[in-house]
């Protein structure tokens with residue numbers, strides 16, 4: 001193309017008429033001008049033409065380069081060559097493609113008419129546009145170090161470069177952290193905040209060219225690993241160790257065993273988590289105890305740290321022997337245990353809660369505990385010393401091996417040997433035998449080891465079952481001798497039991513005694529007699545030092561019988577309450593007594609004749625107060641006693657069935673009155689009594705209800721049979737302070753609806769009563785008048801008058817409202833019999849007259 005242009009030029013130039021003959025000879029360079037500026041990469045042709053009158057006189061027309069060397073190349077493939085035209089009259093310098101190297105002053109020279117030297121020159125300047133020589137768009141800096149953001153630009157003329165960070169201009173002069181130079185922007189001591197997009201902007205004023213380049217600068221942080229404390233892992237278990245390393249970009253981790261330089265990521269038992277830095281040991285082995293290196297690496301650098309992994313081992317008792325030693329010896333038990341760290345050892349007797357303390361025991365300095373640890377071998381030996389072994393030291397002991405991982409236990413025992421003794425059976429009673437009943441001589445020897453037992457009788461060894469009278473069972477440590485004397489008195493004697501073991505022997509004498517029936521009973525006295533029962537006081541045989549008495553037998557018959565053969569018999573166990581029942585009233589009986597033991601029944605004695613009293617009213621019932629009977633025979637106490645009810649409005653009475661004195665009890669009569677203590681004496685309020693309440697004989701309880709709170713009641717209870725009423729059992733009961741009372745007392749302004757109803761009903765009742773009273777007074781009509789009439793017209797009971805019944809007795813006079821309506825008649829009936837009660841003590845006959 002360039003060549004083409006050149007030809008066109010030549011053609012044009014060749015036909016131009018040469019009309020400058022008058023001018024001085026010179027050389028003309030086209031394009032004209034002292035300087036030619038041309039962008040690189042373009043082609044350029046410099047044409048040198050002599051301007052002379054006679055061009056034929058021109059010789060040596062040539063181009064010289066900036067170093068004044070003649071350019072001779074005519075090869076059109078060269079970057080720079082010459083070409084002649086018009087019969088050598090024009091010389092053209094051709095740059096096929098301009099580069100910076102070609103910049104400089106080029107001179108065209110020629111000789112004219114042999115004497116004149118013609119010279120012309122022109123300076124070629126190359127222009128270079130803005131080009132990015134070294135300005136990568138992604139760059140990486142490392143925190144803490146200086147970093148130059150590379151932006152190397154090539155341009156001619158020189159450009160002006162300025163910088164922006166994340167779109168904002170950096171004032172380099174303003175800051176001492178930035179320095180700019182040809183290669184770029186130097187950032188001193190890079191910080192994490194320097195991360196960002198930097199814009200390198202170049203401007204060439206002369207050409208007005210402007211170019212920008214965005215450079216992403218990433219600040220990287222080399223791995224940082226926290227120094228690690230030694231890690232403790234337990235043998236046999238899984239362990240996980242974290243290498244706490246950070247960096248930007250996040251580092252990759254490696255674990256290396258220091259000693260062997262093994263990379264653990266390829267070892268089976270280990271797992272290395274490349275991203276988190278975790279090292280997992282799947283089953284810790286004893287030999288894993290070592291130093292390990294954690295290596296963290298990222299593009300910014302590499303870091304490593306050393307960590308000690310301590311392998312702990314659970315303690316294990318591997319030796320703890322049982323020992324057997326004689327009493328009084330000095331001995332020790334040894335317990336050996338392994339573990340890492342070497343465990344502490346202590347001992348505990350299995351029966352105790354606390355282990356022994358190190359050194360001598362404060363309460364028993366005979367026993368001393370100690371242990372020695374060998375940390376290197378991971379072994380501890382514990383010793384429990386016994387000085388003068390005692391029998392109480394015998395037993396199971398636990399060896400306790402403890403380190404910070406775990407505690408291990410193992411049992412072992414100390415067997416304390418001791419010579420035979422008979423301590424346990426020392427106080428056994430003598431052995432008895434009679435007739436064909438054999439004596440069982442038991443000999444139990446305590447000892448360790450077990451003793452063998454031999455028996456001696458009259459100084460002779462009982463070898464085997466050598467007589468028919470003696471049989472032997474067992475050789476030890478327990479042996480029985482069964483002796484059957486068959487009335488041969490020689491066998492009632494002392495037997496010798498000899499127990500022997502390797503530490504010694506001991507002898508125990510056991511006496512076989514002949515047992516007999518008990519002696520006669522010493523003394524019998526009737527304690528209390530009712531119409532049908534007798535309670536005896538019996539004092540057994542006196543100087544009997546034999547078999548225990550089992551029972552007492554009584555025989556009894558009516559006085560008319562002449563032989564004991566037909567007598568009735570009753571057997572009490574010894575020391576029972578000797579009560580005989582179901583006797584016939586008014587009958588006369590003969591009694592005799594005998595004691596019995598395992599041998600048989602003793603002689604008869606204590607003969608008695610007793611006439612049974614006649615039938616009478618029942619005995620006084622006994623009230624149970626707070627679940628207990630009051631002291632026997634303390635009726636006075638009961639009457640004077642005030643018991644507390646747990647409730648404000650009711651009280652449950654309870655009593656025991658009294659003796660019926662020959663006639664069955666058919667009912668109980670209950671009555672209670674409000675009572676008050678005035679000057680230390682109880683005064684019943686006659687107007688506030690209940691009626692007589694009849695409770696069936698099947699019951700021994702009665703619940704008093706609708707009582708007033710905080711009030712004392714006198715309660716009377718009588719038992720009734722066909723003959724009459726018993727004397728009254730009395731108690732005083734105080735009801736609890738009730739809630740109701742408080743409600744009535746405090747005049748609470750907020751009255752409940754129930755209260756309102758109560759008040760209304762009360763008011764109506766009061767009005768009715770007032771009307772009634774008015775009627776009574778004025779007209780002698782109404783309920784009050786009726787009651788008044790009835791009371792005054794009631795005939796006086798003859799029987800009562802006869803018996804001189806106390807007029808004040810509430811039973812009669814103030815019965816206003818019998819609680820059990822049905823019982824009113826019965827009440828009257830019982831009143832008839834009342835006062836005919838005849839005896840309270842057996843034997844004393846008081847009865848006035850009998851219905852029977």
Ligand SMILES: *[C@@H]1O[C@H](CO)[C@@H](O)[C@H](O)[C@H]1NC(C)=O
Pocket residue numbers: 171172173174
């Ligand atoms: C840069 O800072 C210097 C000194 O503080 C100040 O004179 C100059 O005007 C600032 N240039 C720009 C472009 O803000």
Ligand SMILES: *[C@@H]1O[C@H](CO)[C@@H](O)[C@H](O)[C@H]1NC(C)=O
Pocket residue numbers: 222223224225226227301302303304
């Ligand atoms: C490794 O990390 C530690 C702690 O983070 C740091 O002090 C040390 O300079 C780092 N070493 C290298 C070589 O980066």
Ligand SMILES: *[C@@H]1O[C@H](CO)[C@@H](O)[C@H](O)[C@H]1NC(C)=O
Pocket residue numbers: 226242244
């Ligand atoms: C690593 O170190 C950091 C910074 O102290 C802490 O917050 C993090 O809990 C550590 N991680 C582990 C697994 O120890």
Ligand SMILES: *[C@@H]1O[C@H](CO)[C@@H](O)[C@H](O)[C@H]1NC(C)=O
Pocket residue numbers: 320321322411412413
């Ligand atoms: C100790 O005796 C117990 C039973 O009394 C037994 O189980 C244990 O094996 C014995 N120990 C040794 C070490 O013989």
Ligand SMILES: *[C@@H]1O[C@H](CO)[C@@H](O)[C@H](O)[C@H]1NC(C)=O
Pocket residue numbers: 344402403404
């Ligand atoms: C072991 O005994 C020593 C004293 O003898 C005591 O300081 C230590 O705490 C004990 N170690 C354990 C694990 O009980």
Ligand SMILES: *[C@@H]1O[C@H](CO)[C@@H](O)[C@H](O)[C@H]1NC(C)=O
Pocket residue numbers: 440441442480482
């Ligand atoms: C002898 O008495 C013992 C208990 O002391 C008993 O175990 C044993 O069986 C008795 N022997 C005979 C033959 O009765």
Ligand SMILES: *[C@@H]1O[C@H](CO)[C@@H](O)[C@H](O)[C@H]1NC(C)=O
Pocket residue numbers: 449450476477478
């Ligand atoms: C010792 O005697 C007891 C009781 O008879 C028995 O149980 C035990 O097995 C005996 N011991 C030996 C070692 O014979």
Ligand SMILES: *[C@@H]1O[C@H](CO)[C@@H](O)[C@H](O)[C@H]1NC(C)=O
Pocket residue numbers: 463464465471472473474
């Ligand atoms: C004595 O005789 C009894 C039974 O007749 C028998 O069981 C026992 O073993 C005998 N004793 C000896 C020491 O032979």
Ligand SMILES: *[C@@H]1O[C@H](CO)[C@@H](O)[C@H](O)[C@H]1NC(C)=O
Pocket residue numbers: 548549574575
């Ligand atoms: C019987 O009672 C008396 C006195 O209370 C007492 O000494 C004796 O040991 C008792 N006997 C029996 C076999 O309970």
